[in-house]
Amino acid sequence: MQAFFSFARTLGLSLLLGGASLAALAGDGHDHGEAPAAPSGPAMPRFAATSDLFELVGVLDGAQLSLYLDHSADNRPVADAQLELDLGGKPLALTRVAEGEFRATLAAPPPEGEIPVTATVVAGDESDLLAATLDVHATDAHTDPAAPPWRRAWAWGAGAAAAVLALGWALRRARTATPAKAGGAA
Template identity: 55%
Template sequence: MLFFTFIRHRGLIAAMALALTPALWAGEGHSHDAPAAAAGPELPRFHAVSEDFELVGVLQGKQLTLYLDHAADNRPVKNATLELELGPLKLRPTPHGEDGEFEATLAEALKPGTIPVTVTVSAGAQSDLLAGELDLHADEHGDDAAALAWKPWAAGALIAAAGAAVLLSLRARRQGVAA
């Protein structure tokens, strides 16, 4: 009889240990199959697409990098020229290599908000107008995850307290039976 009580308590202790291991808990939007996320904040970006072209722009401080591809097969567009309107600014990005990458440097950092983007693309006989928006509000909610990080620990503490209460109650019952 004592052997079965020991085994039962040991199983309860093992279950509590597993419940208290935060590495095993999967939070909202978390998957153990997903690749690890890159460290640091995501850079602001915009996306504009037409029947012929697809353009992605990434802003890092005052540096704007643009990636231009053919929409049909995702091949980089070579020998293209771009005319960019970023809100009130008019820029002519310069090619950076031959792989559809362009760069432009802003005179000053952009102010937060949603900024309309219009790009005229000319590549050989093709010409197109692409439109999108650059949203510089992306980091407003960056602290939400940190504010909620205490909840799994609180749940673990409650589980541990309940488990300890069960163990103490079983121990008291056993000592009462043995006496």
Template identity: 50%
Template structure:
């Protein structure tokens, strides 16, 4: 019985201890970079000639336009976006283009169509901007770890309760045997 209790105690201890984590300078390799915060919503649209990526920050939509063949930036183009039925011309800004929306978009999926004119090429690209509300992002990012810790804690408490109950039952049985046989401790 004592070996069963020791095995259960070691199992509990192993379950409660997390994986070993090496400190700085002892990790033996490059760690994947941690994401500093939630990523800004973005969309992409691709054709045979162009690749367009848009990143939304509030009301400002920053556009990156590259050639599909060699991924080189296209800096001298005219871009017009149609976002959910409203037309927006993009303004060149360094190696990017910018569009300022009339209002910050509401959560949901927005269809985006871009008309790109560069040199003698005219191309039509289509994509979708999938927006989630801040509460949805916050809940998804923070609920999961706490649920996992709560499940581990509940499991550890249940195991401890079982071990304690098993130990009490074993003591009662031993006490009952000593009383039945007349033995004294």
């Protein structure tokens, strides 16, 4: 029985140390270069509408809609543009923020689903009608997909080592417990 406890102790210690050494393993693309910035959260709902003349991108942040209008040919902001926008069949009042940049404040954040967007652009003697769909979905929490696989392996190894040590402790305790004597007083 002593050999079993020695084996269990050695196995538990080796699993614990082996799991700790997994932290030294490098992940994919390990080159000591600067790590790319991880996204801080889910992407905000957006739409993009393009034509031969213009590109319009809208980004929704709650009830705030930011719009960016550029020329399709060279991605320059459209100067002195008149922009009219319908969101779900309802016209929105737009405020010019900068050249090619507009903002709108909705009465309330839109409901989940696909919302049709129609924009009329007039810039000088050029005009165009753009159409897109704003896809609004609820954000859901995800685990970090970029977490290195050694973390999961280390956790399993530590759990297995703890289980082996607990089993060894329980067996040793059971072995050293003195059995109760049967019988009465003489």
